[in-house]
Amino acid sequence: MAETITLEIDARTLSVPAGSTVAAAIARASDNAGVLTRRSVGGAVRGPLCGMGICQECRVTIDGRPHRLACQTLCTPGMVVITARS
Numbered sequence: 001m002a003e004t005i006t007l008e009i010d011a012r013t014l015s016v017p018a019g020s021t022v023a024a025a026i027a028r029a030s031d032n033a034g035v036l037t038r039r040s041v042g043g044a045v046r047g048p049l050c051g052m053g054i055c056q057e058c059r060v061t062i063d064g065r066p067h068r069l070a071c072q073t074l075c076t077p078g079m080v081v082i083t084a085r086s
């Protein structure tokens, strides 16, 4: 059985396979409602685009630190993630 990590995304607790990125965890938590990470200055919804640290569209707050790249950050136990959805 694969190891899992439990974290919190927008006040929702969920478990993901070890080695998952925060972007993958956000997608898993979205329940097919669209993957939303942030809003643009104009208020448009934004989500992961490149998946390799270039576009900056996946920025979220992780453990109180804003503008972390969800696609480049691995989930850790007890991590608290806040997206523009909350």
Ligand code: FES
Pocket (backbone or CB within 6 Å): 047, 048, 049, 050, 051, 052, 053, 054, 055, 056, 057, 058, 059, 069, 070, 071, 072
């Ligand atoms: S999805 Fe492009 S930087 Fe994360």
